[in-house]
Every structure is written in C-alpha cells, then in structure tokens.
Amino acid sequence: SSLNGTLADVFTIARNAIVAPTNGTGQPLVLGDGSAGNPASIGIAVLIANWTGLCGENYAAVATAQVEYLFGPAVPKTEDGAISHRVSEVSSGALDSVYMVPPFLAYYGITSGNQSMLQEAYNWWVKLYRSYLSNTSAGGLWQHTVLGVNGTDKGHWSTGNAWAAAGMLCVLGTLKSSSFSRNFEGQIKDLGDWVAEIHSVMYPNLQDNSLFKNYAVRNSEPM
Numbered sequence: 001s002s003l004n005g006t007l008a009d010v011f012t013i014a015r016n017a018i019v020a021p022t023n024g025t026g027q028p029l030v031l032g033d034g035s036a037g038n039p040a041s042i043g044i045a046v047l048i049a050n051w052t053g054l055c056g057e058n059y060a061a062v063a064t065a066q067v068e069y070l071f072g073p074a075v076p077k078t079e080d081g082a083i084s085h086r087v088s089e090v091s092s093g094a095l096d097s098v099y100m101v102p103p104f105l106a107y108y109g110i111t112s113g114n115q116s117m118l119q120e121a122y123n124w125w126v127k128l129y130r131s132y133l134s135n136t137s138a139g140g141l142w143q144h145t146v147l148g149v150n151g152t153d154k155g156h157w158s159t160g161n162a163w164a165a166a167g168m169l170c171v172l173g174t175l176k177s178s179s180f181s182r183n184f185e186g187q188i189k190d191l192g193d194w195v196a197e198i199h200s201v202m203y204p205n206l207q208d209n210s211l212f213k214n215y216a217v218r219n220s221e222p223m
Contacts, residue, residue: 007048014049017042018062036075036087037097037125040066043104047111063108067117070101078147082128095133095142095160099167101125106174115180121171122187130194133164138217139201158212161202165195 043066050059069075076084083101102125109117133142135156144153144160172191175184205216 007052010045011049011052013042014045014059015057017046018057018059035097035100036070036084037101039100040070040104041100044107047104047107051111060112067105067108070105071120078128078132080128081124082132083124095144095157096163098126098129099163099170102167103170103174106171110174110178110180115183118175118178118180118184119187122175122184122191126168126171126191126194129164134194134197140197141201141216142198155215156217158202158205158214158216161198161216165198168195 043063046059046063046066049057050063070083075087078084102121105121105125106118109115109121130142132146133144134140135143135154138156141156142161142164144155144157146152146154168191172188172195175181175188175191178184181188202212202216205212207213
C-alpha cells in the first residue's frame with residue numbers, strides 16, 4: 001500500500017492515458033498530438049504501472065502498441081531510418097523528442113528483456129537525430145528542427161539542447177544500470193561524450209545573470 005501511495009500520481013497519469021479511446025488515429029497514447037514523439041513521454045509511467053502489477057489494467061499491451069506505432073507506417077521516416085518528430089511530414093527534431101522517446105524505448109527494453117530495443121533507443125532517436133541536428137560549425141550545439149516544410153528552425157534553442165542532453169542522460173543511465181550494460185559500453189561512452197559536447201559549448205554562452213538566452217548563440221534565432 002505504501003508503494004501504491006508513493007506512485008499514486010504516476011498511476012493516475014498512466015490510467016488516464018490508456019483508457020482514452022483511439023478514435024481510429026492509431027495513436028495509443030495522447031490522441032491527436034501532431035508530434036509522433038511527445039506522447040511517448042507518458043510511456044514510462046505506463047511501464048511503471050505495469051511493472052507494479054497493482055493497477056489491474058493491460059498496461060503492457062498499450063506500451064507495446066506505442067512502440068509499434070512509432071516504428072510502424074503511420075509515422076514518417078527519413079531514408080536512413082530516423083523516425084520523424086511530426087506525423088504529417090518527415091521532420092528531424094524538435095530537440096525535445098530526444099527526451100520524449102529514447103528514455104521510453106530504453107525503459108521498455110529493460111522491463112521487457114528486449115536488448116534490441118535498447119539499441120533502437122540509441123540508434124534511431126539519438127545517434128541519427130544527432131547526425132541531423134548537431135551543428136559542427138557551432139561547436140556541437142544542436143539545431144531545433146531541420147527537414148520538413150513547416151516550422152523548420154535551425155537556431156540553437158537553449159532549452160532544446162537541455163532536452164537533448166537530459167534525454168541522452170536518461171538513456172545512458174538506463175543502459176548502464178541494465179543487465180545488458182556490458183554489451184553497450186561503446187554506446188554508453190558515446191552518450192556521455194555527446195552530453196559533454198553540448199555542455200562544453202553551452203556554458204561559455206552563460207550570461208552574467210547566470211541565465212542562457214532563449215537561443216544560446218547570437219544570430220541563431222529561428223530561420
């Protein structure tokens with residue numbers, strides 16, 4: 001009962017997410033969201049609820065449906081397999097997708113004993129996103145959104161770089177703590193290096209008031 005009380009808010013989020021009707025959208029979590037990635041951020045709550053076995057709902061099936069949706073035909077992909085942030089068109093970004101999806105996929109991998117899903121979290125949503133968004137001319141800061149027709153923003157959004165770093169740290173922590181950690185030593189190192197890269201370029205842009213500007217680098221506003 002103490003566990004149930006501690007996780008009450010998590011269970012509420014998970015239950016509210018899975019009882020909503022799909023309305024034919026195919027989106028198991030958060031219907032009608034224009035982002036393919038944002039709804040997956042609730043996935044960890046769903047997986048925790050399933051793990052406890054206290055809630056009496058089929059959380060595992062909904063989590064699996066969310067994974068199948070992300071990798072299925074409803075979500076556009078780039079030619080090299082990067083999963084689009086938007087449902088309406090191929091779009092690599094926004095940066096916050098790196099926080100919304102890879103931690104869920106990694107957590108899904110360890111709770112289901114699916115080692116390949118840990119690799120998917122690293123490959124499709126971190127490594128490939130980085131190949132599109134990391135800007136070598138800006139020292140490794142990530143651009144907000146590239147590709148697509150609508151809403152492209154090649155500026156170096158400070159909050160977005162924080163989303164990317166936090167998402168990579170979540171995946172790193174999950175990989176490092178998993179029973180498969182020895183198989184992912186290279187990926188763990190990569191993730192740590194990529195987070196450090198963002199930090200090393202962000203912090204020189206810290207202002208005297210200890211705040212970052214919305215776009216970290218001058219002349220990096222939306223384009």
